[in-house]
Amino acid sequence: MQDNITTLTNLITTERPKLFMLMNRIIKNRDCAEDALQSLFEKIQRVENSAIILNHKAYLHKLASNLAIDYVRKQKRHNALQESIHTLLWVENLEDDTPTVEQQASDKRTLALIENTIETLPEPMKTIFCLNRFQGLSQTEIARVYGTSIPLVNRYLHRALNILANARDNE
Amino acid sequence: MNDNTPDIAQTARHWIIRMASGNMTEAELEQFHTWRKAAPEHEKEFQKECKLWRSLTVSPTQAQAVRLTWHRKTKRRRLKTAFVSFTVLAASFAVIFYAPLVKLWLQADQWTGTTIQTISLEDGSRVVLDSESALSIQYTPTQRHITLLRGNAFFDVKHDPSRPFQVTASTVTINDVGTQFEVRNDHAPVTITVKEGIVDVAAPHEASVRLRAHERLAYQHTTPPLIEDNLNPDDIAAWSHGELVLENATVADAVTILSRYHKGAVYLLGSAPSTTRISGIFRTDQTNDALTTIAATAKLKMRTFSKYIVVLE
Structure with missing residues (x-):
């Protein structure tokens, strides 16, 4: 008799369209369902061969729906997290929101100075910084397209923001 | 300004970069809250750096340059898997003959054809x-x-x-x-x-x-x-609900405008009488009917080859 992993791997190949439909129904996004299906494949490679599985097909379908539900739950948590981070960074009120007239004028001057400083940043630091700050792209996305590592992108962003903060402080 | 807190400012900026990174974890957010509450200077510096982050601006030209770089980079990645030599050949043709269109294509997120x-x-x-x-x-x-x-x-x-x-x-x-x-x-x-x-x-x-x-x-x-x-x-942007309003247009103009909505090609052979003017409301999804009407008004002969090619003479 075949061991569990071989049986399940063979099954996943023949059942692929059905499993995909099942997971897509729960996740409601084709790309994400593909990802989840991939993780199902990885998961069955770690099933214990000594375990007794009475009905492999039912087992596989149950595993698929559990994984999909898990995926949705993780996605929801991720979205909620990003939402609260966004609020913190962009929406939450800061103190002294009503500057005096003189302060407004000096703020305006500082802003123009900082905008110029951005233009003088060396490449690729300038573009990486602009992609993150103005296009809202994540470090992962930028690193993938630039073919570099996330820590390197992170370092560029740090350096750029430090330069801008210096420009502000030395005004 | 207060330069005695460079380390705290540095840390505040570190948190801001993390928040904008798109990969901040729940544990990190937890750590941030702890750090923020730990001292009033922490709160103050975070506010200061957050204000800087929010206030940043760039010129439209700079923003456009960044977008173009991004397009080039993402396109290049897709090309790697394609038949590179063929693509390069096609691209050089395109650059020679359609340089303005290629530029537009690189910039555009949405581009309609005849619809x-x-x-x-x-x-x-x-x-x-x-x-x-x-x-x-x-x-x-x-x-x-x-x-x-x-x-x-x-x-x-x-x-x-x-x-x-x-x-x-x-x-x-x-x-x-x-x-x-x-x-x-x-x-x-x-x-x-x-x-x-x-x-x-x-x-x-x-x-x-x-x-x-x-x-x-x-x-x-x-x-x-x-x-x-x-x-x-009702006449403002009538095209947006599929209507085309022509008012006192010459035959040539009317045909040019209609051909933009026509799937296929429209040819106007010979010179159309410039004295004939076209006025009326047409459906942009029924260009054949509209062209028939125009042909009748201007006393032109209309011939169709297959569904797509229309010749008026």
Whole structure:
């Protein structure tokens, strides 16, 4: 008799369209369902061969729906997290929101100075910084397209923001 | 200013970079909150650095340069898996013959062919894009910016004072104050027509102009700008619901405009009588019927080859 992993791997190949439909129904996004299906494949490679599985097909379908539900739950948590981070960074009120007239004028001057400083940043630091700050792209996305590592992108962003903060402080 | 807290400022900036990174974890957010509450200076420095982060701006030219770099880089990655030599050959042809079009193609997020397309934007606003039109969309958390690269578009904007909505066409910038409006950039001058609400229109080196409902401004770069008012609201951007209004158009113009909506090619052979004028409302999805009517009015012979090719002579 075949061991569990071989049986399940063979099954996943023949059942692929059905499993995909099942997971897509729960996740409601084709790309994400593909990802989840991939993780199902990885998961069955770690099933214990000594375990007794009475009905492999039912087992596989149950595993698929559990994984999909898990995926949705993780996605929801991720979205909620990003939402609260966004609020913190962009929406939450800061103190002294009503500057005096003189302060407004000096703020305006500082802003123009900082905008110029951005233009003088060396490449690729300038573009990486602009992609993150103005296009809202994540470090992962930028690193993938630039073919570099996330820590390197992170370092560029740090350096750029430090330069801008210096420009502000030395005004 | 207080330079005695460089380390705290540095840490505050570290947190801001993390927040904008898109990969901050729940544990990190937890750590941030602990750090923030740990000392009043922490709170103060975070506010200061957060204010800097929010206030950053760049010029439209710089933003466009960044977008182009991004397009080039993402395109290049896709090319790697394709038949590179063939693509390079095709691309050099394209550059030689279609350089302006290629540039447009690199910039555009949406490009219509002969159809009219409705685009729903993430903030609930809606754009109806006319045939042979292209636009690019730049949305950031603090701003919504759309560049009309060519053609006509009708905007139905969901107002959000914290995230202004701006359209650029050629050198003209339109700032929405909550509204529905049309922008035409098919040939000079750029024309803006407001169906509902108010928009502010600005061009470089000129005072901005406020347009209200049922008003039209053709940007001639003259002072004072000429505003047409009391337009019929049903005629404003009629194309956006599939109607084409022609008023006293020459046969050649009428055929040119209709051919933009026609799937296939329309040829007008010989010279059409310039004395015959066309007025009427046509359906943009029934170009064959419209062309038949025009042919009858101008006493032209209409021949069709297959469904797509129409010859008027």
